[in-house]
Structure formats: structure tokens, C-alpha cells
Amino acid sequence: MKSEEFSNQYDKLSNIHFAFVLKLVKNREEALDLHQESWMKCWKNISSFNGENFRAWLYQITKNIFFDNLKKKRPLILPSENFESLAQLQSTLELVLKTELSNKLKNCLETLTCSQKMVVNLRLDGMDFTEIAREIHVENEGVAYSLHFRAKKNLELCMLGDKS
Amino acid sequence: MKLFIFDIPHNKDELVLWLEDMIMSENFERFYNEIIALYEQKVSFGISDKKLSEIIVGGFANLDENTIRKIIRDPDLLLKIHNKILFEGEQYWNSKALRLQPPVKAFNIHSEDVESAIAVHIAQVHRAGTFAVAKVAGA
Numbered sequence: 529m530k531s532e533e534f535s536n537q538y539d540k541l542s543n544i545h546f547a548f549v550l551k552l553v554k555n556r557e558e559a560l561d562l563h564q565e566s567w568m569k570c571w572k573n574i575s576s577f578n579g580e581n582f583r584a585w586l587y588q589i590t591k592n593i594f595f596d597n598l599k600k601k602r603p604l605i606l607p608s609e610n611f612e613s614l615a616q617l618q619s620t621l622e623l624v625l626k627t628e629l630s631n632k633l634k635n636c637l638e639t640l641t642c643s644q645k646m647v648v649n650l651r652l653d654g655m656d657f658t659e660i661a662r663e664i665h666v667e668n669e670g671v672a673y674s675l676h677f678r679a680k681k682n683l684e685l686c687m688l689g690d691k692s
Numbered sequence: 693m694k695l696f697i698f699d700i701p702h703n704k705d706e707l708v709l710w711l712e713d714m715i716m717s718e719n720f721e722r723f724y725n726e727i728i729a730l731y732e733q734k735v736s737f738g739i740s741d742k743k744l745s746e747i748i749v750g751g752f753a754n755l756d757e758n759t760i761r762k763i764i765r766d767p768d769l770l771l772k773i774h775n776k777i778l779f780e781g782e783q784y785w786n787s788k789a790l791r792l793q794p795p796v797k798a799f800n801i802h803s804e805d806v807e808s809a810i811a812v813h814i815a816q817v818h819r820a821g822t823f824a825v826a827k828v829a830g831a
Contacts (some may be wrong), residue, residue: 535821540782540783540786541786541790543787544716545776546789547789550718551778554721556718577795577807583780629721629722629725629729630726630729632729637730649731650698652730652761655700656702678699683695684694687695
């Protein structure tokens with residue numbers, strides 16, 4: 529691959545690759561480093577690219593650097609750094625993305641009243657407050673709005689205060 | 693602590709933009725975990741390969757609002773779509789990711805020493821602390 533082709537790949541994939549990197553490291557500074565290091569390593573090893581799927585190769589290189597860095601930081605935690613395929617890399621990403629935050633929020637949801645829970649769910653389903661008021665049999669949309677507002681505040685406070 | 697799920701828009705066009713931004717956002721992890729907390733126990737929705745391909749090519753705009761809301765209610769499907777976009781999404785999603793203000797291309801395509809040019813740019817970006825768009829022509 530010539531430098532111009534490489535540059536075209538950079539134009540085509542650089543931003544979305546950065547989005548991918550941000551999911552892995554969750555820190556902008558580290559993401560910048562990993563992003564740039566990945567592209568540099570790709571260029572440096574361009575002669576070993578088999579010409580088939582540049583993105584798969586780029587992501588594989590990124591993954592290798594990510595795990596090498598992680599291994600340096602937390603050598604005992606890593607289950608395996610020998611991932612072979614993109615499917616395995618996707619599973620890795622899934623593991624990275626699932627956090628304790630959902631459990632905490634689940635516990636916080638339990639602190640809401642039944643009416644608040646209903647309003648939150650109906651709102652997420654796309655209903656406006658007039659429809660919600662009708663659905664849960666309250667006087668008007670103002671009451672529904674108020675229930676929703678209190679639910680939101682309670683959840684945010686609960687999450688902030690770690691009351692789970 | 694801000695909960696992203698409460699920002700969900702109620703107009704379809706805004707919903708499309710909002711969901712696409714959330715998927716590309718560095719806050720996707722938190723958004724995804726909010727969805728898990730709210731909807732994990734519910735029935736999976738599923739989506740046809742044809743619709744999935746449409747999303748990969750051009751985003752969510754061609755889907756009806758009900759389908760988009762169903763996707764948001766299905767954390768497994770949302771993650772599947774998210775991964776597919778990251779691993780297969782092309783120009784449309786690459787443009788979307790521009791909002792993340794990623795590092796700009798700093799090397800000259802005609803330069804023989806791309807590696808050094810990138811390295812120099814990393815230092816510049818870090819020193820400047822900004823990601824303003826600038827191409828280095830003739831570097």
C-alpha cells in the first residue's frame with residue numbers, strides 16, 4: 529500500500545476508529561495516544577498488510593496495543609491477550625462496556641414510586657405528558673410532568689449519592 | 693449525576709440525531725448501562741438484516757419512529773448495532789464521529805516519512821491542547 533492509499537484509508541476511517549478507541553480507553557488523552565499509535569504502527573508495518581481488510585487489520589493492531597498497555601498496568605487481571613478474530617474483539621468491547629453502573633441504576637429505580645416508574649417508562653416510549661396523564665389517570669399533563677421531574681431528580685440524586 | 697436516557701427526544705428527526713450521537717459518543721457506555729438497567733428483563737425485539745444494513749449505510753433516518761424506540765428498549769440489539777457500526781460503518785458514520793473532535797490528519801500524503809509526520813503532529817496536538825481542524829500541507 530502506498531502512502532496515498534494509506535492516507536485515503538485514514539480519511540475514510542480515522543474518525544470512526546477514534547470512536548472505537550474511545551470505547552476502549554474512555555479517556556481522551558489515552559484515546560489520542562492509542563489512536564495515533566495505532567495508525568503509526570499500521571504505517572510502520574504496512575508491508576505486512578495482506579491487502580484484504582484494512583479496517584480489520586487496523587482494529588487488530590489497536591487491540592494489540594490496548595492489551596499490551598493494559599498488561600503493563602494490570603498484569604494479573606487480563607484473562608487472555610491472544611484474541612484471534614474481530615468477533616472476539618467485539619466480545620471484549622462488550623465486556624468493557626458493561627459496568628456496575630446498570631446495577632446501581634437498577635437499585636435506584638427501586639426507590640421510585642409506582643407512578644414515577646410508570647411515567648418514566650411511558651415517557652421513554654415516546655408519549656407526551658398529555659398522553660401520559662390520560663394513561664395513568666391523573667388530572668392533567670402538569671401532574672404527569674411533575675411526577676417525571678421528581679423521578680428524574682430522585683434517580684440523579686440516588687446515582688450521585690450512591691444510595692443503592 | 694446526569695442520566696442520558698431522560699434526554700430522549702419526542703420528535704422523530706431529533707430522536708434519530710440523538711441516538712446516532714449517543715452511539716458514537718464517548719458516553720455510550722453510560723447510556724448503554726442505563727438501557728440495561730431499564731430494559732434488560734424485557735423481550736428482545738430483533739431487526740432484519742436489511743434494516744441493519746440500512747443503518748450501517750445511512751443511519752437511522754429511514755427507520756420508523758416505533759422501530760427506533762424498540763431498538764432503544766433492547767440493550768442487546770443496541771450493542772449489536774453499535775458494534776456493527778464501529779466495525780463496518782463507513783462514510784456516514786465516519787462523518788458522525790467528527791463530532792468527537794478526533795485528532796486531525798496531520799501528515800502530508802506526498803511525504804515519504806508519514807510516521808515522523810504523525811509523531812510530530814501528536815506532539816503538536818498535545819501541546820496545543822486542542823483539536824482544531826488543520827491540515828499540514830507540504831510538511
